[in-house]
Amino acid sequence: xxxxxxxxxxxxxxxxxxxxxxxxxxxxxxxxxxxxxxxxxxxxxxxxxxxxxxxxxxxxxxxxxxxxxxxxxxxxxxxxxxxxxxxxxxxxxxxxxxxxxxxxxxxxxxxxxxxxxxxxxxxxxxxxxxxxxxxxxxxxxxxxxxxxxxxxxxxxx
Numbered sequence: 001x002x003x004x005x006x007x008x009x010x011x012x013x014x015x016x017x018x019x020x021x022x023x024x025x026x027x028x029x030x031x032x033x034x035x036x037x038x039x040x041x042x043x044x045x046x047x048x049x050x051x052x053x054x055x056x057x058x059x060x061x062x063x064x065x066x067x068x069x070x071x072x073x074x075x076x077x078x079x080x081x082x083x084x085x086x087x088x089x090x091x092x093x094x095x096x097x098x099x100x101x102x103x104x105x106x107x108x109x110x111x112x113x114x115x116x117x118x119x120x121x122x123x124x125x126x127x128x129x130x131x132x133x134x135x136x137x138x139x140x141x142x143x144x145x146x147x148x149x150x151x152x153x154x155x156x157x
Contacts, residue, residue, distance in 0.1 A: 014041075022060055024071070024078060035103075052104045054103075092146050094143070095148055106132045109131055
């Protein structure tokens with residue numbers, strides 16, 4: 001049933017807005033997030049910004065002990081921490097962005113489920129659970145890699 005629910009027909013024009021972050025980490029780009037993580041145009045920039053800020057805070061808090069350890073070793077930013085570079089970017093910086101962007105994408109999927117009024121919303125919610133878990137796992141794995149920790153975990157059965 002097309003046309004039901006909260007989806008709009010308009011497409012948002014993405015801006016090159018930068019989200020200022022804690023100086024030890026890196027600033028994030030709304031445009032980079034939208035383009036690289038295939039965010040549909042019907043998501044407004046304000047929503048993306050909100051989810052990115054939330055994800056940023058979550059990831060920054062998760063990395064607080066690591067940040068303090070690295071600062072005590074004399075590193076003034078994540079980009080200063082020795083790491084391999086690929087495409088001119090520190091792998092640690094790339095993993096940080098991955099952690100934040102994956103967390104934000106999981107939040108967007110959850111928001112989309114919450115606003116759905118379609119008859120098949122329950123089915124969509126169940127299939128989205130796997131996607132949410134996938135992005136949450138990507139975020140957790142990136143956090144582990146930044147800290148040079150193993151990416152395996154213990155899961156309850």
